[in-house]
Structures are given as C-alpha cells and as structure tokens.
C-alpha cells in the first residue's frame with residue numbers, strides 16, 4: 068500500500084514536471100524541414116529562432132546572445148541542464164573556478180579535502196561547438212537535433228545527462244558563414260555546380276583558418292568564445308564537431324595521432340584517449356562503420372586546442388562530408404588512405420569497413436548526434452572522475468617548481484610586447500611586474516603551460532613512415548610568439564627570488580607605427596585565399612584603405628597612377644597574396660564552376676601585370692605567389708627548393724632565421740637579423756639565364772638565409788643546408804617599376820609582427 072502511494076506520488080511529480088514545460092517545438096516545426104533532409108539548409112536567423120523558441124518552451128534551456136560576429140550577426144549559446152542545475156549556475160561556476168585553481172582552496176594541507184567536497188557537488192561542464200567551418204553543414208543542423216532531444220526527452224539516459232552535466236551548446240562558431248554557404252548552395256541548387264564550395268572565404272577574413280586562431284585571438288568570434296565561455300566555465304570536455312573530406316573514414320574520433328605537443332598535460336591525453344576509444348567502441352557496437360582513431364589529426368598546436376592548455380580535453384569529431392547538403396555515391400575502390408589508415412583495410416586504427424554506397428546529410432547528422440550523446444553519457448556517468456582529473460591538472464599546474472625546473476619567463480619591454488602580453492592575459496595567464504620594466508610569468512599557475520608553449524621554441528619530431536618519408540603535420544609546426552613578434556624573453560630556472568615580482572601588470576600599450584599607404588590594391592583571386600583574408604584583416608585593423616582587383620579587372624587591363632596630366636590609372640602598388648602559381652594563372656578549371664569564375668589571371672592578366680610594372684608600378688608577391696612571378700615574367704631567379712621531394716627539403720610552417728641588408732629601403736627600421744615564416748616557401752637564387760627578361764644585375768637581395776648557421780629557429784625543417792646563403796626577399800627592377808618577391812609570409816595569420824615593417828615598407832609607394 069505504502070509503495071503504491073509512493074508510486075502515485077512519483078507519477079504525479081513526473082507529470083507535474085512534464086506539464087510545467089510547454090510543448091517543445093521540433094526543429095522541423097521552426098525550420099520547415101527535418102535537419103539532415105537532402106538539399107535543405109537553414110539560415111542563421113532560422114537557427115536563432117529555433118533556439119529562442121526552445122528557450123521559451125523548455126525549463127532545461129537558457130539561450131543567450133554573447134555578442135556580435137564580424138559581419139554583425141548574433142553570436143549565441145544555449146546552456147542546457149536540469150531545471151534544478153540551471154537555478155544554481157553561479158554556484159557551479161564557482162566550483163569550476165576553485166577546482167581549476169587549487170590555490171583558491173586555502174593551505175596545501177587541506178586542499179584535497181576541500182576539493183573532494185566540491186567534486187561531490189560539481190557537474191561535468193561540456194562545451195559543444197559546431198560549425199566553425201561553414202561548408203561542414205552537418206554540425207550546425209545537428210545542434211538543433213541535440214538540443215531538441217535534451218529539451219524534450221524523458222528517458223532515463225537523458226535525465227542522467229541533465230542531472231550530471233552542464234552543456235554549453237554553440238550552434239555555430241561562425242554564424243556569418245552559415246548564410247554565406249547557404250546563399251551559394253541555394254543559388255547553385257539544380258545547376259551543374261550544386262554542392263560546390265562557395266567561391267569566397269566563409270569567414271570574412273580567415274576562412275578555414277578561423278580554427279587556427281585559438282592562441283592569437285585575433286578574430287571577434289575567437290574572443291567571444293574564449294572570454295565568455297572558456298574563461299567563465301573552464302569546461303572539462305570540449306566537443307568540437309567537424310566534417311572531413313568525402314573519401315576517407317566515415318568518422319574520426321580521438322586519440323589524436325602523434326605528435327602531442329609536450330606541454331599538453333598527460334591527464335589530458337589520458338582523458339581524450341579513454342573517451343574517444345570508448346565512443347568508437349560504442350558506435351561500432353551500434354553498427355556504425357568506417358570509424359578511425361589515432362590517425363590524421365595530431366595534437367601539436369594550441370591554435371586548434373585552447374582547452375588542452377586549460378584543463379579540458381578537446382574531443383574533435385570529423386564525419387565524412389557529402390556535397391554540402393547533396394548526397395553522393397561512393398564506390399569502395401574510391402576510398403583513399405589518409406595519414407595512419409587505409410579505409411579499404413581493417414586495422415587497429417580503422418574499422419569495421421564501410422563498403423561504400425550512398426552518403427547523405429542524414430548519415431552525417433546521425434553519426435554526429437550519436438557521437439554527441441555518447442560523449443554526454445560518458446561525461447554524466449563518469450562525472451566524479453572528470454572533475455577529479457580536472458582538479459589534478461590544476462594541482463600539478465600550481466605546484467611549486469623544483470630546483471632545475473623552469474621557474475618562469477622574463478619578458479623584456481619591446482614595441483610588440485603589449486600584443487604578446489595581451490594574448491597571455493586573455494589566455495588566463497597571470498603577469499607580474501619585475502625589474503627594469505620586464506614582466507615575469509611564473510610557471511606555478513593554472514595556465515602556465517599555455518604561456519610556456521607560446522614562449523618557447525618548438526622542436527617538432529622528425530617523424531617518418533615505414534618508407535622513410537616525412538609524416539606531414541596536420542597543420543604548421545611552430546608558434547613561438549617571442550620570435551614571431553620580436554620580443555626578448557629570458558628563461559628563469561628555479562630556485563628564483565624575484566626582487567619585485569608581486570604586482571600584477573595592466574598590459575602595456577603596443578607601439579605600432581603604420582605608414583600612410585596610398586593608391587594600393589590587393590588582388591582578389593576567384594579561388595578564395597586565406598592569406599588574402601588575413602591581409603585584409605591586417606589592413607582593416609590599422610584603418611589602411613585599399614582597392615580590390617579581381618581576375619576580370621586584371622584581364623581587362625589597369626594602368627599605373629602617375630600624378631601627371633592625361634593618366635587615368637588608380638594604383639601604384641598591387642599585392643598578390645600567397646597562392647600557388649597554377650591557381651593564380653588558371654583559377655578554377657573550366658566546367659568546375661560557373662564560367663565567370665574560371666580561368667584565373669590567364670595570359671591577359673599576366674600581360675596587364677607586366678605592363679603595370681614596366682610603366683612604373685610596384686608588384687608584391689607573397690610566398691608561393693613568387694613562383695608565379697618568376698615563371699610568368701621570366702625573372703633571372705630560380706626557386707632552389709621548387710619540386711624537391713619532402714625527403715630532401717620540407718618546411719611545413721616553421722620559423723627560420725634570415726639576415727637583412729638594412730641599407731635597402733625595404734628593410735628600413737629593421738634589425739640585421741630577423742625571422743621568416745616559411746611554409747611551402749620558395750627560396751631564391753639569382754641566375755644568369757640568357758633568356759631572362761632582365762639581367763641578373765636588376766635583382767637586389769634584401770634578405771637571405773645565413774650561410775654559416777642552421778636556419779631553423781622553431782618548428783621543423785628538413786634539408787636546411789640547401790638554403791644556406793640563399794635569398795628570402797628580393798626586389799627586381801623591370802622597366803620603370805619593380806617586383807618584390809617575399810619567399811615567406813611576412814604577415815602570417817596576423818602573428819608575425821616581427822616582419823610587419825618589411826610588409827609595410829613594400830606597400831609604400833615610391
């Protein structure tokens with residue numbers, strides 16, 4: 068009898084809770100289609116509207132706008148948990164804060180006991196980020212499916228997740244791109260170009276590089292995510308949902324393949340290994356095929372993994388793509404190997420085989436939502452373990468440094484030190500003022516490892532496959548900010564007694580002189596170039612105005628501006644950003660895109676550029692674009708590393724040393740020694756080719772790799788001997804004008820402040 072009363076009471080409570088919620092809207096009711104349906108994309112307004120309605124109807128969802136994106140759209144987040152947890156968010160934030168920084172728990176002797184109490188009360192905080200790469204459309208659509216299930220389901224597993232976790236769901240880290248991709252997709256739907264990528268960057272400035280900004284923090288979306296989510300909540304798990312190419316595995320999950328950057332805590336590696344392997348095993352048990360782990364994606368850089376240096380695991384997932392929202396059919400024989408596995412062979416890193424067939428957007432959303440709920444299940448079931456691991460990372464971070472260990476770094480005053488210190492501050496690093504205007508960064512603080520990885524040189528391991536070929540890193544190999552920004556830094560070993568090292572530093576202003584630049588234009592390729600985007604960002608951030616010239620204008624012809632009567636040209640200087648010589652010349656191949664977008668600069672464009680220089684213009688080529696200039700203008704130069712196999716020469720994004728001829732105006736204001744960001748970069752040698760368009764004496768070498776020193780400062784370089792003594796920056800006079808070839812990226816991802824003066828000197832009109 069008594070049992071029956073309790074059952075009735077429980078029934079009443081459950082129904083009471085259920086009826087306290089209004090009817091939860093399904094995504095289809097707001098978007099007009101079920102997310103995952105073929106050929107259907109939602110606009111950003113529709114996504115925001117869905118979450119707004121979910122918030123209004125559900126007591127499990129709180130939806131908020133965190134700020135504005137680069138193009139002025141709302142950047143949003145939904146916080147999802149049980150109603151009881153949502154009522155206590157401030158308390159849970161405080162618990163996270165204290166576990167992240169055990170110094171807040173009082174004297175050493177009692178910290179573990181206090182932490183145990185907080186771990187008992189706390190929740191696993193899981194940040195789910197979708198859609199940073201806008202052509203990977205499955206994830207922002209899946210965000211509505213994940214939110215709907217969490218808001219509406221009363222099954223025991225969802226209840227367990229809501230009770231034990233706090234979910235921070237970002238439907239898109241790049242809302243601008245949602246509409247850029249949808250507009251292009253809808254425009255090309257039903258044409259031969261349905262399913263192609265849009266012919267513009269899907270983030271105004273960075274395109275795909277928006278996921279390389281997690282330590283430089285240059286973009287508004289990165290800043291909002293770090294300031295208003297990561298640093299407020301310190302999530303234990305960050306589930307970053309992506310898509311990869313169509314022809315490899317159906318799904319990648321961690322662990323990441325080697326190398327792991329040495330400052331990533333072992334506990335982080337253990338965390339993503341355990342969780343990733345468990346998710347993969349559960350998905351295989353549910354019948355999902357084509358899953359790989361420990362392949363393709365490494366854990367080398369903080370540029371993609373803020374959380375690895377802030378006590379949270381980054382759980383990347385990469386599901387195979389369709390053609391945007393259009394299905395495709397793949398044959399088993401078409402599946403291609405990627406680093407670490409062959410999708411046609413079972414192995415410890417891959418399986419079971421996916422035999423090919425149709426691949427729809429609904430397959431993508433199914434893999435994504437299944438993986439996300441498994442991740443949440445693990446986070447909920449192992450709540451205490453996740454919090455213990457989180458506390459252990461904080462405890463190890465703040466422990467006093469032993470004799471011989473690195474105690475900290477002293478950062479000397481310099482023009483760019485303000486930028487460097489602002490980055491560290493945004494990353495949660497404490498700065499202390501020291502003697503002579505220097506700043507001390509102690510390592511015994513929660514995010515000391517974040518500072519250390521950015522302040523020291525990287526030694527990328529010389530990884531080879533079984534045939535002896537270098538294994539390519541997933542991205543670049545160096546991120547040493549003192550080198551990139553020319554800021555003096557000194558390592559301090561323990562024991563260390565600072566004379567005055569207790570005052571926090573307010574962050575010093577950056578002194579950045581930018582020249583006035585007139586009559587300057589950037590070449591805008593029909594094939595999107597991230598380097599062009601970064602260049603526009605740099606110029607916009609310094610309020611420098613510029614023109615933009617595309618293939619159409621350059622094929623039609625432009626003239627050089629001369630301040631004399633009768634001349635109609637507009638520009639003195641034209642910059643060609645980093646892009647391959649073939650792409651510059653040919654652009655999209657005929658038939659692959661609408662005709663007005665194909666053909667590149669073509670022979671007419673080359674003719675215009677040559678005429679522009681010969682009549683007095685300055686043409687600047689960045690990095691790989693220099694190969695285009697050498698070939699098309701028949702310059703008396705040779706790229707000494709052009710066409711070499713990686714076994715002979717390889718520089719996949721590293722910091723090298725160069726020396727400068729400071730008597731040349733291009734190197735004005737520069738020290739004699741500086742850095743070069745080299746990434747698939749050409750290296751120049753002056754030739755006496757009789758067929759060249761100008762004599763060798765027209766070439767002025769402004770920067771070269773030292774003849775007597777290893778060129779490598781940070782990252783990975785194979786075959787460094789080949790470039791010793793060779794040129795890295797040259798100016799070639801042609802007719803009345805000049806061509807400037809950078810054999811590196813002087814404004815690399817808005818980070819290489821050390822070489823900005825070279826870049827700006829080149830832009831100054833003669």
Ligand SMILES: [Zn+2]
Nearest residue numbers: 200203309310
């Ligand atoms: Zn991606």
